[in-house]
Structures are given as structure tokens and as C-alpha cells.
Amino acid sequence: xxxxxxxGKRKDTSSFMTQWSGYLGLILQGALVTIELTLMGSxxxxxxxxxxxxxxxxxxxxxxxxxxxxxxxxxxxxxxxxLFWAYFVLPFAGLSLTPLQAGVLALGLNVGAYAAEVxxxxxxxxxxxxxxxxxxxxxxxxxxxxxxxxxxxxLVMLPTFGNNxxxxxxxxxVVSLISLADLTFQAQVVRxxxxxxxxxxxxxxxxxxxxxxxxxxxxxxLERRMARGLDGVRV
Amino acid sequence: xxxxxxxxxxxMPTLIQGVKITxxxxxxxxxxxxxxxxxxxxxxxxxxxxxxxxxxxFAEFIRGTPLLVQLYFIFYVLPDIGILLPxxxxxxxxxxxxxxxxxxxxxRAGIDNVPRGQWEAAKACNLNGRHTWTHIILPQAIPPMIPxxxxxxxxxFKETPLLSAITVLExxxxxxxxxxxxxxxxxxxxxVGVFFLVISLCSVVLLRWLEHRYGRIER
Numbered sequence: 001x002x003x004x005x006x007x008g009k010r011k012d013t014s015s016f017m018t019q020w021s022g023y024l025g026l027i028l029q030g031a032l033v034t035i036e037l038t039l040m041g042s043x044x045x046x047x048x049x050x051x052x053x054x055x056x057x058x059x060x061x062x063x064x065x066x067x068x069x070x071x072x073x074x075x076x077x078x079x080x081x082x083l084f085w086a087y088f089v090l091p092f093a094g095l096s097l098t099p100l101q102a103g104v105l106a107l108g109l110n111v112g113a114y115a116a117e118v119x120x121x122x123x124x125x126x127x128x129x130x131x132x133x134x135x136x137x138x139x140x141x142x143x144x145x146x147x148x149x150x151x152x153x154x155l156v157m158l159p160t161f162g163n164n165x166x167x168x169x170x171x172x173x174v175v176s177l178i179s180l181a182d183l184t185f186q187a188q189v190v191r192x193x194x195x196x197x198x199x200x201x202x203x204x205x206x207x208x209x210x211x212x213x214x215x216x217x218x219x220x221x222l223e224r225r226m227a228r229g230l231d232g233v234r235v
Numbered sequence: 236x237x238x239x240x241x242x243x244x245x246x247m248p249t250l251i252q253g254v255k256i257t258x259x260x261x262x263x264x265x266x267x268x269x270x271x272x273x274x275x276x277x278x279x280x281x282x283x284x285x286x287x288x289x290x291x292x293f294a295e296f297i298r299g300t301p302l303l304v305q306l307y308f309i310f311y312v313l314p315d316i317g318i319l320l321p322x323x324x325x326x327x328x329x330x331x332x333x334x335x336x337x338x339x340x341x342x343r344a345g346i347d348n349v350p351r352g353q354w355e356a357a358k359a360c361n362l363n364g365r366h367t368w369t370h371i372i373l374p375q376a377i378p379p380m381i382p383x384x385x386x387x388x389x390x391x392f393k394e395t396p397l398l399s400a401i402t403v404l405e406x407x408x409x410x411x412x413x414x415x416x417x418x419x420x421x422x423x424x425x426x427v428g429v430f431f432l433v434i435s436l437c438s439v440v441l442l443r444w445l446e447h448r449y450g451r452i453e454r
Binding site: 072073075076077078079080081082084085088089092166169170171172173174176177183184187188191197198201202204205208209212213 | 296299300301302303304305307308311312315393394395396397400407411414420421424425427428431432435436439
């Protein structure tokens with residue numbers, strides 16, 4: 001801190017510029033961590049969403065019960081509580097996680113629970129006649145799911161998945177509170193080192209927004225690609 | 236992992252105090268979000284294209300960025316331009332503004348759901364713009380959107396722990412301070428989870444009742 005304020009006193013215009021570029025570098029490093037978290041969290045969320053979402057439409061009671069308990073639990077408690085629990089309580093149970101692992105775990109499980117409901121809703125939204133057609137073609141339950149139901153349901157899920165991914169991106173900011181050096185964390189570092197507040201927070205907000213725009217743009221492209229060949233099939 | 240019931244009873248009063256602040260923040264935030272959302276929804280229907288467009292982008296921006304950073308922004312940046320807010324007020328403004336952009340979408344859907352004939356009838360009765368809104372459109376638009384609004388208020392409740400980052404002494408912050416004092420994390424953190432689960436399960440029951448009472452909004 002003392003060194004930082006000393007630096008601040010000594011700065012002239014040229015070192016001022018190098019300082020800012022240094023701080024911008026910090027923020028960009030944070031952006032990389034945020035992107036990494038978002039990607040890994042999304043992968044875990046996607047896996048959990050399909051496991052739990054298809055679990056909820058299972059014909060076995062026990063599978064349905066487990067899936068429902070998972071979804072209700074993770075949607076009922078806040079992401080923040082889950083993250084702190086994973087980071088501070090699990091070590092007492094003998095499972096020590098790094099901040100990154102705790103972050104990915106909490107984000108993936110939390111958003112996965114929300115996305116599971118999307119999977120369930122999409123599967124149920126596929127018309128009855130499609131299921132009857134599967135029976136008529138003598139497809140097994142799994143075969144019918146794999147070749148007939150899911151390809152149609154996926155298209156219904158996609159826009160909401162995009163929203164979920166953006167929610168996940170936004171939720172990554174809470175990992176800064178368990179000392180993981182993401183965008184939000186670096187903004188706080190820059191704030192405490194320079195005493196400037198507008199520049200770090202505004203630039204971080206803009207980066208988050210840009211990332212959110214990229215996600216929604218990617219999802220829309222993907223949607224258009226997947227919709228190809230399905231026109232006329234959907235009612 | 237050992238669970239100590241005595242410790243649980245000892246810290247309970249502190250946590251209850253936190254719950255009160257959490258609920259207070261949620262209620263105030265919900266009221267603000269309900270107002271902000273309506274304002275945004277109306278502004279986006281404004282005939283002034285520039286107003287409508289810029290409010291739309293502003294709402295999009297707020298919705299695409301994390302609440303935590305927005306809270307930091309309100310808490311750290313505003314004092315630099317002379318607006319010094321107490322933590323709880325900053326938190327409520329953050330919650331209200333963030334969720335206001337979500338409720339705006341609910342209002343939009345609700346208003347769009349009012350049949351065209353109602354607008355035409357209002358015009359036929361020679362009502363002016365303000366009377367059309369207050370007497371014809373909003374009274375029909377708002378009841379069906381109550382469950383969807385409540386849904387966002389429950390979501391907001393689950394984001395209130397973020398206020399601990401700007402030093403509001405709500406449930407999470409109380410639990411953290413207790414945990415740091417005694418260096419026991421298991422009970423405080425688990426209890427916070429239990430509190431959240433219980434309150435949100437209760438609010439889901441309330442939500443089901445609201446849906447039953449007012450019906451679901453068609454999207």
C-alpha cells in the first residue's frame with residue numbers, strides 16, 4: 001500500500017500511461033479467468049442439466065426423487081451460499097478445493113439445476129404423436145429419445161440455455177469473494193491500488209457486457225444452424 | 236465433521252438479526268424493482284424513438300452485467316461524484332435497478348397481452364393517454380403478471396447475500412463474522428443454507444397460490 005501511494009506521488013505523464021496499461025493488463029488477465037470459469041462451469045452445468053432433466057422424466061421413482069431433490073436444493077439455496085459452503089465447509093469434511101474448483105463446482109451445479117428444468121420442459125413439449133411414432137417404429141425408449149425426441153427438444157432448449165449461460169457468466173463474479181482473481185477481483189485490486197473507481201468498474205462492466213453479447217450471438221448462430229432441416233417438422 | 240448444537244443455539248440470535256435485514260432488503264428491493272420495471276416498460280413504448288432506444292440499451296446493459304459489479308459501482312464510484320449512500324440503501328438501489336430490468340420484460344409481456352380492442356375502446360371513449368393507462372390497460376395487465384413478478388422477487392431474495400460484499404450486515408455477513416470469530420464454518424454456513432432453503436420453499440408455496448389465484452401469464 002505504501003509503495004503504491006509513493007508510486008502515485010511520483011507519477012508523471014509517461015509513467016501514468018505505462019501504469020494504466022499495466023492495470024489494463026491485470027483486468028484482461030481477470031477476463032481470461034472469467035472466461036475459463038464460464039466455459040468450465042457451462043460444461044458441468046450442461047452435464048448436470050441433462051442428467052437431472054432426463055432424470056425427472058424417468059419412469060423410476062427413485063431416479064425422479066433424486067433429480068427433484070437435486071434441482072430443488074440447488075435452486076432453493078443461493079449460488080452464493082453454495083459457493084461459500086463448498087469453499088469453507090467441505091475442507092472440514094476432508095475435501096479441500098481450490099477456489100477455481102469450488103467456483104466451477106458451485107456454478108455448474110447451481111446453473112445445472114436451473115437448466116435441468118429447461119431440459120425437462122423441452123422434452124415434455126415434444127408432441128405426443130412423436131412418442132407414438134417412436135412406439136410405432138418399434139424404437140426402444142433410449143433410441144427414441146436419442147434419435148427422435150432430443151433432436152427436436154434441443155432446439156426448444158437452446159435459447160433458454162443461452163440465457164442460462166449469461167446468468168452463469170454473471171454469477172462468476174461472486175468467486176471474487178473467495179479470492180479467485182477474476183474480472184471483479186481485479187477491478188477491486190485496481191481500485192485499491194490506484195484509488196480510482198470509475199475506470200476499473202466501468203471497464204469491467206463493459207467487458208462483462210461484451211462477453212454476454214458474444215454468448216447470445218453464438219447461441220443465435222447455433223440455433224439457426226440447428227433449425228436447418230427441421231422446418232416443416234415442427235408444428 | 237462434527238456438528239455442535241450448543242453453538243447453533245448460541246449463534247441463532249445473530250443469524251436471525253441477519254435474516255431480518257435480508258428480508259428488509261428483499262422487500263424494499265422488490266418495491267423498487269416493481270416501480271423501475273414499470274418505468275422502463277413504459278419508456279420503451281415511448282413515441283420518442285431516441286428515449287425508447289436508449290432506455291432499451293441501458294436495460295440490456297444492466298441485465299448483461301453482474302449485480303455484484305453494479306453494487307460495487309454504486310458503492311464505490313458514486314461517492315466520488317458526491318453521492319454518499321449508506322450500504323443498505325446502495326444495496327437496495329442495486330437490487331431494484333438490476334431486477335427492474337427483468338420485471339420490465341414481465342410488464343412488457345403483460346401489456347402486450349391486453350387485447351387490441353381495449354385500446355380501441357379507450358380511444359372510442361375519448362380517454363386521454365394517462366387515463367387509458369391508469370383505468371383501462373394497467374388494471375387488466377397487472378394481475379396476470381403477479382406470479383411472474385413474484386418469481387423475480389424470489390430470485391432477488393437469493394441474490395441478497397451479495398450485499399455482504401458492500402458491508403451490509405445481512406444473513407451471510409452475520410454468518411461470516413460469526414464463523415471468523417469462532418473459526419467454525421460448518422454451523423453458520425449450513426444454517427445460512429437452511430434459512431435460504433426454508434424461506435424459498437415457503438415462497439414457492441406462495442407462488443403456487445398466486446399462480447392459482449391470478450393464473451399464469453401467457454408468453
